Amino acid sequence: MRRARATLILLLIALAAPVMWWLGQEHHPPPAEVFPSGELVVGIDPSYPPFGTLDTAGQYAGIDVDLGHALAAELGLRAVFVPLSYDGIYDAVLTGRVDVAFGATVVDPSRPASETRYTWGYFNDGLHLVSPASAPLTDGQGLTGQVVAVEYGSSADAEARRWNRRVRGLTVAHYPTAAEALDAVQAGNADAAITDHTALRAYLAGANWDAHAAPLTDAYLAGVVRADRRAVLYHLNRAMLDLLDGGQIDLILDRHF
Amino acid sequence: MRPRLHPRQWFAAARPALGWFFRAGLALWLIGQVAPAPMRAPLGDPQTVEVVRPHLCIHTRLIDEVPEYRMQQTFIALREMGVGTVVEFFPWAYVERSPGADDWSQADKIFAHAGNQGVRVIARMGLVPGWARQDDPDSTLNTLPDSAFDDFAAYSARFAARYADHLDGIIVWNEPNLSFEWGFRPVDPLVYARLLETVSPAVKAAAPDVPVFGGALAPTLEPLGSPHALDDLLYLTALMEAGAGAHMDALSVHTYGFTQPPEADPAPDVLNFRRAELIQQVLADHGYADMPVYITETGWNDHPRWAQAVTPAQRIDYTLGAYRWAAQAWPWAREVCLWMFRTPRPTYSYPDYYTLVTPDFDLKPIYHALKAYGTGETE
Numbered sequence: 001m002r003r004a005r006a007t008l009i010l011l012l013i014a015l016a017a018p019v020m021w022w023l024g025q026e027h028h029p030p031p032a033e034v035f036p037s038g039e040l041v042v043g044i045d046p047s048y049p050p051f052g053t054l055d056t057a058g059q060y061a062g063i064d065v066d067l068g069h070a071l072a073a074e075l076g077l078r079a080v081f082v083p084l085s086y087d088g089i090y091d092a093v094l095t096g097r098v099d100v101a102f103g104a105t106v107v108d109p110s111r112p113a114s115e116t117r118y119t120w121g122y123f124n125d126g127l128h129l130v131s132p133a134s135a136p137l138t139d140g141q142g143l144t145g146q147v148v149a150v151e152y153g154s155s156a157d158a159e160a161r162r163w164n165r166r167v168r169g170l171t172v173a174h175y176p177t178a179a180e181a182l183d184a185v186q187a188g189n190a191d192a193a194i195t196d197h198t199a200l201r202a203y204l205a206g207a208n209w210d211a212h213a214a215p216l217t218d219a220y221l222a223g224v225v226r227a228d229r230r231a232v233l234y235h236l237n238r239a240m241l242d243l244l245d246g247g248q249i250d251l252i253l254d255r256h257f
Numbered sequence: 258m259r260p261r262l263h264p265r266q267w268f269a270a271a272r273p274a275l276g277w278f279f280r281a282g283l284a285l286w287l288i289g290q291v292a293p294a295p296m297r298a299p300l301g302d303p304q305t306v307e308v309v310r311p312h313l314c315i316h317t318r319l320i321d322e323v324p325e326y327r328m329q330q331t332f333i334a335l336r337e338m339g340v341g342t343v344v345e346f347f348p349w350a351y352v353e354r355s356p357g358a359d360d361w362s363q364a365d366k367i368f369a370h371a372g373n374q375g376v377r378v379i380a381r382m383g384l385v386p387g388w389a390r391q392d393d394p395d396s397t398l399n400t401l402p403d404s405a406f407d408d409f410a411a412y413s414a415r416f417a418a419r420y421a422d423h424l425d426g427i428i429v430w431n432e433p434n435l436s437f438e439w440g441f442r443p444v445d446p447l448v449y450a451r452l453l454e455t456v457s458p459a460v461k462a463a464a465p466d467v468p469v470f471g472g473a474l475a476p477t478l479e480p481l482g483s484p485h486a487l488d489d490l491l492y493l494t495a496l497m498e499a500g501a502g503a504h505m506d507a508l509s510v511h512t513y514g515f516t517q518p519p520e521a522d523p524a525p526d527v528l529n530f531r532r533a534e535l536i537q538q539v540l541a542d543h544g545y546a547d548m549p550v551y552i553t554e555t556g557w558n559d560h561p562r563w564a565q566a567v568t569p570a571q572r573i574d575y576t577l578g579a580y581r582w583a584a585q586a587w588p589w590a591r592e593v594c595l596w597m598f599r600t601p602r603p604t605y606s607y608p609d610y611y612t613l614v615t616p617d618f619d620l621k622p623i624y625h626a627l628k629a630y631g632t633g634e635t636e
Contacts, residue, residue, distance in 0.1 A: 153623075
């Protein structure tokens with residue numbers, strides 16, 4: 001009797017599990033219903049290369065534009081682009097002027113989730129500590145007595161100045177650009193450089209240099225979607241994951257670096 | 258079979274454990290009450306700013322600042338720069354969150370610390386509470402329905418009366434020639450003229466000595482009919498023709514250098530620092546040549562990749578050059594306020610490169626250069 005009862009309970013659990021799993025899933029109409037116009041309206045900031053810019057023909061171009069096209073294609077839609085300034089990105093999403101805004105927007109956890117949500121990130125633009133692969137540095141601990149090159153006035157400069165107060169004997173060397181800071185490391189004039197990931201990728205794309213890059217901070221770029229448009233977020237995230245898994249995001253990034 | 262315990266027996270058996278349970282609970286509750294004391298920012302002896310450069314003014318962003326000591330730190334740093342005036346934002350939505358219930362606590366702190374360091378304030382008014390937008394889900398904080406003009410005027414009047422002794426003026430709204438600054442409504446100078454006509458008498462009645470600034474137009478070349486914005490010269494012309502000059506004591510101007518040096522010649526189809534001269538000419542053309550002009554936003558950006566940015570060294574040179582230019586060539590300009598001192602938290606984008614100080618309060622090289630200029634250490 002006791003064994004029969006236990007078997008029955010196990011059977012009920014086994015039957016209930018897939019039902020519970022199904023209930024736990026988000027269920028949304030297909031893209032054709034969520035986007036009845038057949039268009040994915042994408043907000044971009046065309047003043048922010050390589051993410052958003054204008055090409056020589058005056059057309060919108062850049063990583064965010066290619067990403068918008070790729071996401072739209074995944075969803076069987078056509079991408080339409082709306083130019084936004086940085087200040088207007090969130091308001092454009094909140095008023096429904098765009099389905100999603102990119103604009104090289106970094107995920108900001110302090111923004112209210114009741115208003116906007118972020119898609120999966122497509123690029124981590126955080127700071128990196130870059131050193132020769134032959135003498136790799138992984139964090140600030142190894143920088144005692146070392147020279148760190150940075151672009152003057154950049155966020156990397158601010159980070160290096162912070163370290164300078166904590167690490168004994170650290171020298172911060174300033175250069176006019178991130179590329180020149182990295183040149184200094186390659187030429188042996190500095191032990192390491194700090195740059196953001198965009199500057200690093202742009203540099204490495206044109207340099208035959210075996211560098212070691214250790215991430216220091218995270219700054220994930222993602223799309224912004226209005227919080228109550230859950231179906232839009234759902235489809236965009238599915239498409240984004242497909243693009244990430246399929247390597248298309250890497251191809252887009254490679255095209256622009 | 259184990260004998261069943263009577264509840265009284267059960268309680269007697271469990272009593273020692275229950276005692277420890279309650280003691281542990283009490284200890285946890287007491288530990289929970291232990292919190293680090295908030296950083297104090299007591300007001301010290303009143304200070305005064307030694308103003309060597311009368312034009313030197315900075316836009317701050319303290320209304321979102323949480324730790325009060327950061328406010329104090331900001332005004333001390335500004336006083337040490339020789340900055341006698343700041344522009345600060347006082348959103349209606351933050352103060353009157355429900356009708357008639359004003360919460361002045363944050364504004365009070367800002368004015369207390371500004372006053373303590375001898376710094377005066379130009380207040381920018383804007384952002385609409387949800388109740389005044391009829392809780393329209395498609396509205397933004399910048400959506401100001403015509404039906405809310407009177408309430409906005411009443412808030413501005415209460416604000417002006419409360420802080421009259423510390424105010425150099427209040428700016429009515431921000432960049433009304435941009436659609437998104439109007440909650441994506443079409444840009445219409447006549448609507449803004451009506452807003453000035455509503456707000457100005459209300460402020461004058463409550464605080465007669467507080468000047469009302471109009472304008473604060475964004476520099477843009479967008480043509481008539483654009484869904485995004487309207488050229489600031491065209492907008493101001495329409496505003497003056499609508500008679501808005503009668504409801505303004507001064508004009509607030511936003512002029513940015515973008516990638517050009519401060520001396521670059523102005524032209525109607527060019528955005529640069531000296532576009533302010535064309536703006537002032539519009540005033541003069543409409544009989545307001547003597548109206549004071551306050552540059553309430555200006556500056557250069559030194560982001561590494563933004564298309565409108567310059568290098569950090571250029572930013573320093575251009576900014577100092579702009580102050581020298583204004584001091585020599587702009588007798589109509591009362592203040593030139595740099596955008597901006599600091600943000601409470603990073604945007605992780607190019608707006609971070611307009612600041613003089615990082616969110617962690619690391620002073621950028623441009624801060625030191627401006628301080629040397631502001632204190633007369635350099636010319």
